[in-house]
Amino acid sequence: MEVEYSGDVMTLNMGPQHPSTHGVLRLELKTDGEIVAAAIPHIGYLHRCFEKHVENVDYAGVVPYTDRMDYCAAMNMELGYVLAVEKLMGIEVNNRVRCIRIVMAELGRIASHLIAAGTYGNDIGSFTPFLWCFRDRERILDMFEETCGARLLYNYNWIGGLMFDIKPGFEDKLIEFLDYFEPQVDNLNRLLSDNWIFIKRTAEVGILSPETAISYGVTGPNLRGSGVKFDVRRDEPYLGYDEFDFEIPVGQGEYGPVGSCWDRYMVRIREVKESCKIIRQAVAKLTPGDVHESIPKRIKPPAGEIYMRTECPRGELGYYIVSDGGLKPYRLKVKSPCFTVMSAFEEVSRGAMISDVIAILGSFDIVLGEIDR
Amino acid sequence: MQSIAELLGLLPGYSSIPETYRALIPVVVSCVVIFACMALAVLFAVWLERKVSAHIQDRLGPMYVGGWHGWAQTLADAVKLLLKEDIVPASADKLLFKVAPFVVFLGAFAAFVVIPFGASSFVADLNIGLLYVFAVGSLSVIGIIMAGWASNNKYSLYGGMRAAAQIISYEIPSAIAIMTVVIPVGSLSLVEIVNAQQGGIQNWFIFRYPPLVFLGFIIYFIASLAEVNRTPFDIPEAESELVAGYHTEYSGMRFAFFFLAEYANMFLVASVATALFLGGWTWFVPESVVPQFIPGPVLFFGKVLALVFVQMWLRWSLPRLRVDQLMYLSWKVLLPASLALVLGVGWVTVYW
């Protein structure tokens, strides 16, 4: 989009300390009054050399580091890693492990999408949805805590199995939670998603066309928000997701062009409901078994390489692992969904207003821990 | 004020004070009384806002300080703010930076002198009362621009500029919407306007010429929300965009003055709305049916609180508009609508 500038361009550094950059991101805004001529993201403030670290620890020791990438959805982060290593070693896990992993991954997805929706409401200026979402997220974290003792960084998925089996009565709690939670999603819709001001603020800004989205490697809810029906769980199934019955919500552009901020936001809300469906099915499929059954004594994958990706709340998370047959990964590269979507930010936000920049950034739902690794 | 003068007259030795000074004393005393009342009301409003927001958000809010539902929380916060270090940024325009909060505060509090809290509880009954309210109320925008400019911070500057554009734009529809009341009464004096609404709820202006004045009330209420920078119009201090807008760099007592001024402004616009549209201190039913057993000022304050509650309710439910949408609403929706209302009310008053 071509923008005509009427006066001097002012540089406004938004971040690294700013309430709504979702971490330590710096946006260099070139502003002409309220209009932003260019928004250049600067990342790396949270760089912790994850990829260098893991070259110096053994395979099992990598799991806690993966937790710390996307700390809002740590369950899903470690799941992707252990699946990659299992595939490299040719380990098959039993049905109980599979079902528990799916339950945990989907709970993690709900928890993460709740953060996304809540903070997005906050970005648009409505504070109440944030606390409503956190109230419900607390209950999920309580269940995680009951299972593995941690609320944020779990180290729960182990290569070949799980840290602990679920506690007796966990299934009932889960169903009770879902019964409570599903109506709450409708409440959130009434409060925020269908609010006229919210729609006005989000439904016509930040348009990401399907072609641009694919070219920028945008994945997950952000890609589906642009109307591309693609989900790794469906198109490249892992953990037996193909046996489950669930819909893939895509942006439909009810209130504006397809691929707007509202579409991306709404895809997440709809996904939460689908996750609830998956959890119910996974609980029904739960069979007795030993979750430590196939944990190898010594994790020493054969020399070779693998690229494995899973559907994380923020998009597809890929692990490229090179093994030299030793006890430590020779090279581990992470494909971070937030990293790729952030590279599209400059193009999407060109010519927007300052308020829109915040709206676009919030709708991408980034976590800086994962971008910077 | 007359009653205060009479009360003071009972003091021993009062009549020995020279005449010229004696005329000033009731003015000063009543100003201090109003100031104290409003300061208390603001403290109460801050506490109320916390409780209202907490219950809307499914939590409890302050529960410990002072015992019963944390009633002393705001007092504790005020003490904390008083004791905090007063930081002035090194590159700020020091004089303007220090003066700005008091200008904002002054604008908010000075307007209260013409608000009639009861049949005889007001400091001054100016014949241009409404004009005075608007004029003094607008002082705060100067303070806000001073704060935004003097902070030497880009976010503050954005906040100040947004505030200037917004408050000035919204003063026009709100002033025009008030004309729907001023035309039938034929006076700008708030006391006369309230007196014209005596005799029960059906005489309140909000129910006069339905639905013309009611719409005027709605326009005034929306515009007043924008004037006091409350959500959905809290663009000047939009926390998620501009960090804290014009008061980003303020801390301690100077920040507290901005805070007090915001709540005092909420009370001010609610008081004006009460006096103009909701019958002020007057009773719901004619005196002949049920005599008024609640004192006028208490009734007035109750009505004001109801409006303040609505302001809070809106704040904790609605997202924030964007700058261009805000301007659109003011110039293209509210302004034509209020002009049409004035024409309608004028026609009804003259030809009916």
Next chain:
Amino acid sequence: MNAQEIAALLTEKFGGRIIESKSDGINPYSIVDPAAILEISRFLCSDERLALDHLELLGGADYKDRIEVVYVLYSMKHHHRYTVKCRLPRENPSLQTVESVWKVANWHEREAFDMFGIVFEGHSDLRRILCPDDWEGYPLRKDYKYPTSYRDMPV
């Protein structure tokens, strides 16, 4: 298309510039001539039969005697995947940018430059992305010496 067919198609089209193909493992790949990477990328992305329009991953890897650049590609249309690799010398590794084919390559290449010192010729904005601009050395190289201080601050 499965991996064998893609490898065969590439060999048919580019002949000697496909140095080696390994299409039977869990991660089938072809090693291609670095000088031809842009041409091959354009073909991979635009050919109707391949349509590998989604660059999933672009990263470097240091193998002590060489540096590899890995391109993991996926087709949103045909739902197949293929990996292309380039082998570069460890001294002054450089190859052409594929930014014009997949826009996401911009940031990925910046990261590879930051971590391995691979220079992508023709890149529009080749700066460090994760490390500070004045950082010395390329951290993910195997012979990277850990610095003891950064701007006189102990690390």
